[in-house]
Amino acid sequence: MDLFKDGMNEIWDPAAIETVLKKHVKSNNAKIVTFDEDGISGHANHISLFRGVSRFAKNHNKQGMELYVLKSVNFLEKYSFTMLTNIELIFHHLSKLIIGKVFNVSVNISVFKLTIGKKSLQFYSDLNMLSVSYAAMAYGHYSQMVWFRYGWLIFSRYLNHNQLIQVE
Incomplete structure (x- = not known):
């Protein structure tokens, strides 16, 4: 069974995303980049990633970890x-x-x-x-x-x- 099926209407479980991140993010100084809460055009996968990564950051606040989100635009x-x-x-x-x-x-x-007041990186x-x-x-x-x-x-x-x- 594919937990992370691609698709505009596919919602992923934030707990499953958190579990994957726990296995792969070992460094306290990790820098994580994901989508913001709007998920670029409301894409369900993107919103799910934001929720899962936010959950991971909240529950496993590693010293020095930085979380960045890609800004959605109109x-x-x-x-x-x-x-x-x-x-x-x-x-x-x-x-x-x-x-x-x-x-x-x-x-x-x-x-x-x-x-x-928020740190921002422009590319x-x-x-x-x-x-x-x-x-x-x-x-x-x-x-x-x-x-x-x-x-x-x-x-x-x-x-x-x-x-x-x-x-x-």
């Missing part, structure tokens, strides 16, 4: 590809330069959302990494390449910009 932001990413970069750098220095606070300004792809992302999706996830995935490959900002937010 529809417009998700399918903006580089247009909004370039605006994001400008907002990000200006907020760090002006607000962060003047008020000595961690600030992440998005076109659509303001996050204050931007160059053309080389973008081509690797295309190849990984098209070839590594070939079974998932239905007609609408091609639109995702063309327009999704997740291929060129991602933000990880640290969970306390």
Whole structure:
């Protein structure tokens, strides 16, 4: 029986995810990355992972362990590809330069959302990494390449910009 069957409507047991993590996360200084509570478009597998990983982090608080979640974005932001990413970069750098220095606070300004006081990591792809992302999706996830995935490959900002937010 497959506990972690892939699918938009497949809900995984958080306790089973916690059990797997207990077996594999041995280091106190582990850094874990998962989806946030919205699961990128409400994907049931992604939400289940967030719940299972959160449960593990709560029940097995290892000294020095860091948990990061991939920030979900709204529809417009998700399918903006580089247009909004370039605006994001400008907002990000200006907020760090002006607000962060003047008020000595961690600030992440998005076109659509303001996050204050949480550690955030921003990742931007160059053309080389973008081509690797295309190849990984098209070839590594070939079974998932239905007609609408091609639109995702063309327009999704997740291929060129991602933000990880640290969970306390």
